[in-house]
Amino acid sequence: MKNEKILNVSVDCVVFGYDVATKSLNVLVIKRFLESEKEVLVDDYVLTGYHVYQHETLDDTATRVLKELTGLTNQYKKQFKAFGNPDRLTNEKDLIWIKNEEFNTRTFTIAYYFLLKTDDVDLNKNEHQAKWFPVNNLPELGFDHKKIITEAYEDLKTKCLSEPIIFKLLPDKFTINDVQDLYESILGIKIDNRNFRRKLINKKYIIALDEKQVGVSKKPAQLYIFSKDVYDKMFQKNYLINI
Amino acid sequence: MKNEKILNVSVDCVVFGYDVATKSLNVLVIKRFLESEKEVLVDDYVLTGYHVYQHETLDDTATRVLKELTGLTNQYKKQFKAFGNPDRLTNEKDLIWIKNEEFNTRTFTIAYYFLLKTDDVDLNKNEHQAKWFPVNNLPELGFDHKKIITEAYEDLKTKCLSEPIIFKLLPDKFTINDVQDLYESILGIKIDNRNFRRKLINKKYIIALDEKQVGVSKKPAQLYIFSKDVYDKMFQKNYLINI
DNA sequence: CCAAAAGTGTTTTGGCTACACCCATGA
DNA sequence: TCATGGGTGTAGCCAAAACACTTTTGG
Numbered sequence: 001m002k003n004e005k006i007l008n009v010s011v012d013c014v015v016f017g018y019d020v021a022t023k024s025l026n027v028l029v030i031k032r033f034l035e036s037e038k039e040v041l042v043d044d045y046v047l048t049g050y051h052v053y054q055h056e057t058l059d060d061t062a063t064r065v066l067k068e069l070t071g072l073t074n075q076y077k078k079q080f081k082a083f084g085n086p087d088r089l090t091n092e093k094d095l096i097w098i099k100n101e102e103f104n105t106r107t108f109t110i111a112y113y114f115l116l117k118t119d120d121v122d123l124n125k126n127e128h129q130a131k132w133f134p135v136n137n138l139p140e141l142g143f144d145h146k147k148i149i150t151e152a153y154e155d156l157k158t159k160c161l162s163e164p165i166i167f168k169l170l171p172d173k174f175t176i177n178d179v180q181d182l183y184e185s186i187l188g189i190k191i192d193n194r195n196f197r198r199k200l201i202n203k204k205y206i207i208a209l210d211e212k213q214v215g216v217s218k219k220p221a222q223l224y225i226f227s228k229d230v231y232d233k234m235f236q237k238n239y240l241i242n243i
Numbered sequence: 244m245k246n247e248k249i250l251n252v253s254v255d256c257v258v259f260g261y262d263v264a265t266k267s268l269n270v271l272v273i274k275r276f277l278e279s280e281k282e283v284l285v286d287d288y289v290l291t292g293y294h295v296y297q298h299e300t301l302d303d304t305a306t307r308v309l310k311e312l313t314g315l316t317n318q319y320k321k322q323f324k325a326f327g328n329p330d331r332l333t334n335e336k337d338l339i340w341i342k343n344e345e346f347n348t349r350t351f352t353i354a355y356y357f358l359l360k361t362d363d364v365d366l367n368k369n370e371h372q373a374k375w376f377p378v379n380n381l382p383e384l385g386f387d388h389k390k391i392i393t394e395a396y397e398d399l400k401t402k403c404l405s406e407p408i409i410f411k412l413l414p415d416k417f418t419i420n421d422v423q424d425l426y427e428s429i430l431g432i433k434i435d436n437r438n439f440r441r442k443l444i445n446k447k448y449i450i451a452l453d454e455k456q457v458g459v460s461k462k463p464a465q466l467y468i469f470s471k472d473v474y475d476k477m478f479q480k481n482y483l484i485n486i
Numbered sequence: 487c488c489a490a491a492a493g494t495g496t497t498t499t500g501g502c503t504a505c506a507c508c509c510a511t512g513a
Numbered sequence: 514t515c516a517t518g519g520g521t522g523t524a525g526c527c528a529a530a531a532c533a534c535t536t537t538t539g540g
Contacts, residue, residue, distance in 0.1 A: 006251065006349070008249065008251070008252070009251070009252065009327065009351055052327065052351075054329070054349060055329050056329065057327075057328040057329065058325065058326075058327050058328065079324065079325065081322065082301065082322065082325040082353045083301075084252065084295065084300075084301050084353065085300040085301065086297070086298050086299065086300065106249065106297060108252055108295075108351065108353075110325045110327065110351075160484075161482065161483065161484055161485060161486075162485055162486065163486065164486045166486070175492090176492090176493090177491080177492075183484060187482050189482050192529095192530070192531075192532085193492090193493085194493085194494070194495080194531095194532085194533095195529070195530065195531085197492095197493075197494085198494090198495095199484075199528090199529085203486075216491090216538090216539085217490085217491095217538090217539060217540075218489080218490045218491050218492080218537085218538060218539065218540095219490075219491060219492050219493090219536080219537045219538040219539080220492090220537090220538070220539095221491080221492060221493090222492085222493090239404065239430050239432050240404065240502085241403075241404055241426060241442075242404060242405055243403075243404075243405065243406065243407045243409070243446075418519085419519090419520090420518080420519075420520095435502095435503075435504075435505085436519090436520085437504095437505085437520085437521070437522080438502070438503065438504085440519095440520075440521085441521095441522095442501090442502090459511090459512085459518090460511085460512055460513070460517080460518095461510085461511060461512065461513095461516080461517045461518050461519080462509075462510045462511040462512085462517075462518060462519050462520085463510090463511070463512095463519090464518080464519060464520085465519085465520090483529085487540105488539105488540090489538105489539095489540090490537100490538090490539095491536105491537090491538090492535100492536075492537075492538090493534105493535085493536070493537090494533105494534085494535080494536090495532105495533105495534105496531105496532095497530100497531090497532095498529100498530085498531080499528100499529085499530080499531100500527105500528095500529085500530100501526105501527090501528090501529100502525105502526085502527085502528095503524100503525085503526080503527100504523100504524095504525090504526105505522105505523095505524100506521105506522105507520105507521085507522105508519105508520085508521080509518105509519075509520070509521090510517105510518095510519075510520090511516105511517090511518095511519095512515105512516100512517095513514105513515090513516090513517105
């Protein structure tokens with residue numbers, strides 16, 4: 001009774017991970033596979049999600065789903081939109097799939113996205129056949145999950161311009177070029193290295209360490225950390241009207 | 244069957260209206276009143292909202308709710324957040340109220356806000372005892388509706404800085420000072436009139452009419468319109484990283 | 487010594503800020 | 514003619530943009 005599922009309300013999670021080595025912003029999805037005796041009925045990918053339990057907050061559902069998928073807790077998360085149109089689970093494969101699951105075709109989903117490091121997730125421990133795909137090269141996705149990912153990505157693009165959430169995708173110690181590469185990946189733009197570098201180094205909350213990269217085959221770069229404390233202290237809303 | 248309600252999912256609408264005369268950003272709420280033979284049990288205000296119908300999109304639910312309340316259609320609307328924590332309808336008055344209504348205490352609500360002109364709404368035609376309150380001086384509100392309004396307002400404050408949604412709150416023909424007053428109301432700040440005026444007048448999509456205010460008791464001001472066409476044509480995303 | 491990526495300065499430009507007085511109008 | 518709100522100009526400052534070469538390192 002305590003863990004009774006609410007059958008028509010779920011939380012779906014768009015898990016963004018950044019791979020510093022390949023400079024790729026990825027999304028974590030799981031396999032959806034079903035076959036009959038004669039043929040493969042469903043073979044694609046979906047976001048992870050789960051029904052909300054009767055006595056659980058929406059945030060807690062999202063946290064639970066992420067933990068179940070990756071083992072991770074305390075990652076950055078944001079509820080960004082609810083999806084609940086009557087036709088959202090009604091293409092052919094979705095209907096076949098739903099027959100085998102206990103949920104309503106009219107299911108509402110509250111969508112969250114998470115930001116973390118691709119490397120923090122050990123896919124081998126996972127039962128879901130989870131897999132990373134570059135956000136710009138997604139596989140065939142079930143339900144309306146392509147749309148959900150697209151909207152999450154749009155929100156991320158906007159939000160990373162005005163809040164320092166980008167550092168959630170990077171290791172604690174990073175180089176200035178790591179940050180630039182990540183912005184370029186997310187936004188799909190080229191940034192001038194000299195201007196970007198100057199801009200970042202001048203921020204008091206981007207702190208140079210007494211440390212350089214190790215194990216790189218070329219000139220090792222200066223490492224920096226982001227200080228949330230300093231950021232929070234000096235943060236003040238600016239009301240620049242930019243219409 | 245067609246119009247079967249989904250009992251645990253609703254849409255709530257935060258209706259923002261701006262009153263040019265009083266320079267007040269208002270929220271439209273309806274009376275919630277219940278009495279027993281001996282006493283008043285519930286006497287406060289709530290947002291308008293309604294269950295989602297089985298065959299209806301979320302956007303359509305919001306549109307329907309607004310129309311039912313104000314008679315208006317085609318107003319700017321935005322889905323901004325879902326609320327569904329288990330305790331959101333569980334204070335004493337809410338429980339009394341719910342007994343008389345057919346909905347679940349674990350109800351999820353997808354919250355929208357609308358932007359329109361206070362003057363466009365004729366409250367006399369309304370059966371709900373609807374009333375405008377300044378967003379900074381709200382009455383006692385039932386359920387978690389205070390929180391919903393606060394979050395809608397925060398979203399509006401952010402969004403009006405980067406998109407020309409402010410004009411949805413103004414009459415088609417407005418003065419520069421109207422726009423300034425509105426920004427000052429929404430953001431709670433003072434703006435330099437000369438700088439603001441110059442900035443607006445230089446925008447190609449703020450078009451001066453061959454027309455001035457009439458019926459004002461002082462020097463009549465120049466009227467302008469906002470051209471969405473021009474705005475859309477010249478709009479280009481700028482990727483200014485401002486962290 | 488070579489390949490590769492790290493790191494560095496200057497100039498121009500445009501937008502934001504600060505600031506105080508005159509003007510046009512209707513009553 | 515007066516009270517009220519409408520409307521106007523300039524100078525300083527700062528942040529962004531444009532732009533190409535030198536340095537450091539490991540192999």
